[in-house]
Amino acid sequence: MDITKATPSWQNAIAFCCKQNIPITIMTQTTVEAQVASSNFDALAFELKHAEDFKTSETFYFEPNYEVDTQDDKDFGKMGRIWDGKQLIGTFYYCDWRKRWVTTPFYLGVKYIKNNESYLRFFETNQLAEKYIKRLYQQR
Numbered sequence: 001m002d003i004t005k006a007t008p009s010w011q012n013a014i015a016f017c018c019k020q021n022i023p024i025t026i027m028t029q030t031t032v033e034a035q036v037a038s039s040n041f042d043a044l045a046f047e048l049k050h051a052e053d054f055k056t057s058e059t060f061y062f063e064p065n066y067e068v069d070t071q072d073d074k075d076f077g078k079m080g081r082i083w084d085g086k087q088l089i090g091t092f093y094y095c096d097w098r099k100r101w102v103t104t105p106f107y108l109g110v111k112y113i114k115n116n117e118s119y120l121r122f123f124e125t126n127q128l129a130e131k132y133i134k135r136l137y138q139q140r
Contacts, residue, residue, distance in 0.1 A: 066134060080126060082133050090133035098122060101129040109139045 066082055066089075073079045076093040083089065090105040100122040106113055113119060119136065123129040 064134070064138065068130060080130070082130060084137065089137045092123075092126060092129040092133065094126075095122070100124060101126050103129045103132050105133045105136045107137045109137070 064084060066084055068080055068082050070078050070080050073093070077096075079091055079093040081088060081091050089107050090103060092101050092103045094100075095102045101124070103119075103121050103123065104116055105119050106116065108119070121129075121132055123132065
């Protein structure tokens with residue numbers, strides 16, 4: 001087998017892109033030369049400023065993807081569970097004798113809460129209980 005015939009050349013790749021209406025960006029030598037950093041550019045100061053801006057930023061660069069489902073529990077009745085991907089971050093259920101929603105968070109930021117009794121809270125709605133668990137999980 002002749003390897004030169006088996007692998008497409010760059011001309012074949014361009015022809016393929018043209019047939020598929022795929023835009024091709026070609027950088028000319030003058031474009032490349034204009035992107036070269038000037039001699040008085042301080043790369044270390046740039047990196048430090050970038051790192052400081054990143055630390056002080058209060059915005060999330062991604063939207064957390066939480067999923068809430070319910071499961072029948074023999075002790076608590078219908079119990080809500082909050083997931084971040086495959087990780088269970090907390091549960092909540094309705095307490096009949098208190099007439100409130102009880103939360104059981106499992107994480108404080110990235111730290112697993114071993115003794116979560118101190119983080120148990122009671123809320124009037126299940127939406128408030130969900131927000132509380134999510135807020136504890138997002139503390140990083």
